[in-house]
Amino acid sequence: xxxxxxIRKGLDIKLKGEAEKLVSDAPxxxxxxxxxxxxHGVTPKVIVKEGESVKAGDIIFYSKYSEKVKFASPxxxxxxxxxxxxxxxxxxVIIEADSADTYKEFGKKDVGAMSAEEVKQHLLESGCWxxxxxxxxxxxxxxxxxxxxxxxxxxxTAPLAADVEFLLGKRKDEFQLGIDAISKLTxxxxxxxxxxxxxxxxxxxxxxxxxxxxxxxPAGNVGVQIHHIDxxxxxxxxxxxxxxxxxxxxxxxxxxxxxxxxxxxVGGTExxxxxxxxxxxxxxxxxxxxxxxxxxRIISGDVLTGDKVANAGYVGYYHNTITxxxxxxxxxxxxxLPFKDNNIPSMSRTSFSWLFPNKRYKVNTNLxxxxxxxxxxxxMEKVMPMDIYPMQLLKECMASNIEKMENLGIYExxxxxxxxxDYVNTSKLEAQAIIRExxxxxxxxxx
Amino acid sequence: MDxxxxxxxxxxxxxxxxxxxEKYAPAINAFDTFLYVPNxxxxxxxxxxxxxxxxxxxxxxxxxxxxxxxxxxxNAGFQYYSQLGEAFTFWDAFAHGAWKVLPMVAVSYAxxxxxxxIFAIYRGHExxxxxxxxxxxIPMIMPVDIPLWMVAVSVAFAVLIGxxxxxxxxxxxxxxxxxxxxxAFFAYPTYMSGNKVWVSEATNVDAISGETILGTLAxxxxxxxxxxxxxxxxxxxxxxxxxxxxxxxxxxxLILTGVGSWRIMAGGLVGAAFMGxxxxxxSANELMAFPWHQQLIVGGFAFGxxxxxxxxxxxxxxxxxxxxxxxxxxxxxIMIRVFNPAYPEGVMLxxxxxxxxxxxxxxYVIQSSIKRRKKRLSTATVKSA
Numbered sequence: 096x097x098x099x100x101x102i103r104k105g106l107d108i109k110l111k112g113e114a115e116k117l118v119s120d121a122p123x124x125x126x127x128x129x130x131x132x133x134x135h136g137v138t139p140k141v142i143v144k145e146g147e148s149v150k151a152g153d154i155i156f157y158s159k160y161s162e163k164v165k166f167a168s169p170x171x172x173x174x175x176x177x178x179x180x181x182x183x184x185x186x187x188v189i190i191e192a193d194s195a196d197t198y199k200e201f202g203k204k205d206v207g208a209m210s211a212e213e214v215k216q217h218l219l220e221s222g223c224w225x226x227x228x229x230x231x232x233x234x235x236x237x238x239x240x241x242x243x244x245x246x247x248x249x250x251x252t253a254p255l256a257a258d259v260e261f262l263l264g265k266r267k268d269e270f271q272l273g274i275d276a277i278s279k280l281t282x283x284x285x286x287x288x289x290x291x292x293x294x295x296x297x298x299x300x301x302x303x304x305x306x307x308x309x310x311x312x313p314a315g316n317v318g319v320q321i322h323h324i325d326x327x328x329x330x331x332x333x334x335x336x337x338x339x340x341x342x343x344x345x346x347x348x349x350x351x352x353x354x355x356x357x358x359x360x361v362g363g364t365e366x367x368x369x370x371x372x373x374x375x376x377x378x379x380x381x382x383x384x385x386x387x388x389x390x391x392r393i394i395s396g397d398v399l400t401g402d403k404v405a406n407a408g409y410v411g412y413y414h415n416t417i418t419x420x421x422x423x424x425x426x427x428x429x430x431x432l433p434f435k436d437n438n439i440p441s442m443s444r445t446s447f448s449w450l451f452p453n454k455r456y457k458v459n460t461n462l463x464x465x466x467x468x469x470x471x472x473x474x475m476e477k478v479m480p481m482d483i484y485p486m487q488l489l490k491e492c493m494a495s496n497i498e499k500m501e502n503l504g505i506y507e508x509x510x511x512x513x514x515x516x517d518y519v520n521t522s523k524l525e526a527q528a529i530i531r532e533x534x535x536x537x538x539x540x541x542x
Numbered sequence: 543m544d545x546x547x548x549x550x551x552x553x554x555x556x557x558x559x560x561x562x563x564e565k566y567a568p569a570i571n572a573f574d575t576f577l578y579v580p581n582x583x584x585x586x587x588x589x590x591x592x593x594x595x596x597x598x599x600x601x602x603x604x605x606x607x608x609x610x611x612x613x614x615x616x617n618a619g620f621q622y623y624s625q626l627g628e629a630f631t632f633w634d635a636f637a638h639g640a641w642k643v644l645p646m647v648a649v650s651y652a653x654x655x656x657x658x659x660i661f662a663i664y665r666g667h668e669x670x671x672x673x674x675x676x677x678x679x680i681p682m683i684m685p686v687d688i689p690l691w692m693v694a695v696s697v698a699f700a701v702l703i704g705x706x707x708x709x710x711x712x713x714x715x716x717x718x719x720x721x722x723x724x725x726a727f728f729a730y731p732t733y734m735s736g737n738k739v740w741v742s743e744a745t746n747v748d749a750i751s752g753e754t755i756l757g758t759l760a761x762x763x764x765x766x767x768x769x770x771x772x773x774x775x776x777x778x779x780x781x782x783x784x785x786x787x788x789x790x791x792x793x794x795x796l797i798l799t800g801v802g803s804w805r806i807m808a809g810g811l812v813g814a815a816f817m818g819x820x821x822x823x824x825s826a827n828e829l830m831a832f833p834w835h836q837q838l839i840v841g842g843f844a845f846g847x848x849x850x851x852x853x854x855x856x857x858x859x860x861x862x863x864x865x866x867x868x869x870x871x872x873x874x875x876i877m878i879r880v881f882n883p884a885y886p887e888g889v890m891l892x893x894x895x896x897x898x899x900x901x902x903x904x905x906y907v908i909q910s911s912i913k914r915r916k917k918r919l920s921t922a923t924v925k926s927a
Contacts (some may be wrong), residue, residue, distance in 0.1 A: 329919055351733070
């Protein structure tokens, strides 16, 4: 049984440099890093000293304000450095890897015989908990909450995003095992959304409510799906988890080892090899994509929501996409003229690019203008497939007006749902950053 | 081109951060960004951005205004020479109009942009492009013989009181160009209404009079123009509002590029046609009996609806709200025309009135979404209890 969700509003941005459907193992990095900044709101307490050795799966830090939530090392090796930034904020916990991994033994488990509490304990102790995030607020889930449902989106609609069905390939058994485990964590349903045309094993997964989703980006955003399936009300919690992480959890129960290996799509016009690579979470970017020229933006994640990383930096914890595009730090003479520079995609009809919806574009990071006051109306609504007034919500967010933010649906959105608003808006407003700040205000004021 | 860029960078050096003229950077940036889209790259949020920006949007509106402006310039000369009864060519008429209109445009831009630059430097933000449109609109909706100093004073009033007092671009309640016209209308009524202001030199040359069609109707007289004249625009009136034909071309540009809201325009047409039709049924005087379809093509209604009512800042911002806002502008435009003999044209006041009500309209539209959310919450609580 499946329910169909048809998304009409949105925008597919078609870019050049799609990753070829071919998986290779990336060379093993000498150093790996877990970046606490990937876990929004987590203040880490590092429990391994510099120079101490760890196994793959050993806990290296936990969350200071939610001590049950622990974070594991992806590889075995020695803790090399805890890199700090301004105000001694921990930016990276760097591990110098052994040439091959020795794993911490968690023991094989029979999921069917475990209670919900046992499953939860096992996930917490093994450092798998950070895979589970909560809505509202888009943060790592609080293990003491009782979520009303769990949502998994197995389709990616963002530009050049990794094809989930491809990268999970034949991991059907592990995925099913992972579903069996996490579905115990809620008294409600576990929802799995797949592409409408999907013929993969997702259609045969047991213990989930299947939803067939079609439409343009952000149809693949789990927040959009939640909004259409079972929206989050004030005071409610739902949990979300990425499909690959479900399989990782499944393999933990099956083998007793925490194997934090990801299959990642490397794409974009500047990618030396646009294809899928397999490597451990926290790998060094250089080992995956090689040495790159200076004028390339390396994005851990997709072009709409990813993080900018240095060539010597590390791949983000949750990211299954790396995108490489040229920096746009050059000038364009009279580039503001309507219908000039049609090689830059535009949703607005002041460029001829809207006449060619299937053309693929080479894009760069130029802002294509300057930041301005909010003048144009109606454009944000075109990419917001929810019962939400994006511009009005953003204005209340900027004013930190809590009651109005609640009324306008702040609990139902995550920064990624405003990524297209970032992209399309004429005023070059940073909508994702505004939403993130507003969510932090809500965490502080409402909790 | 690179040489020019280098030269510009050199010129801009004293305006860079930490240099002595840093404060005046917005002024020089305003010129620089007209030559080049700057080299700014994305810092936060999405790494790629749409090609559209506010400059492109505003220039599109200016392009949409040009057909009506050029026809308005020609018509100023056409009215002058045909009233005098002299023989003239197209270029004679155009030259006469240009001699009258272009100084008004220059004054409007000089005063308005001057104030914008001062505020940009004072507030430390970049100069907004909105005034490129406002500055062109203001002379286009004035009578051709208005003294230049009145244009300057109206512009200053509109930018200072209509816009900057509310916090600048994006914050204003009223359409700045209409604020300028309303100011001139109430401050200098003898230059803004009557039957001696609509044709070039009418106050100086006895042979020229020329009343607008709405003025004629309000006086209870027969209209001497046919429908084609009203549509093509060879009639007396404010500079660029007479030609519905070229305004429709501008409307097409705005709608095709998606820059102007077709909902507001369509709503306005429906509202005005409906109101005109009702008055036709009543037919108590010349104005009421004036055919509803001709109501749409005389006076400033078409111009106001296409170029002023669609100003996104002062209009309603929700999709449903735009319909309601447009329909009421149409209704009030015709109602003010017919009921108020002091103001033969109603579109200016109708739009200003609806500007004030636009936030209220949006409030009620958004309220329905809020109610849905609250209702969902209340049923959810019942379920879990």
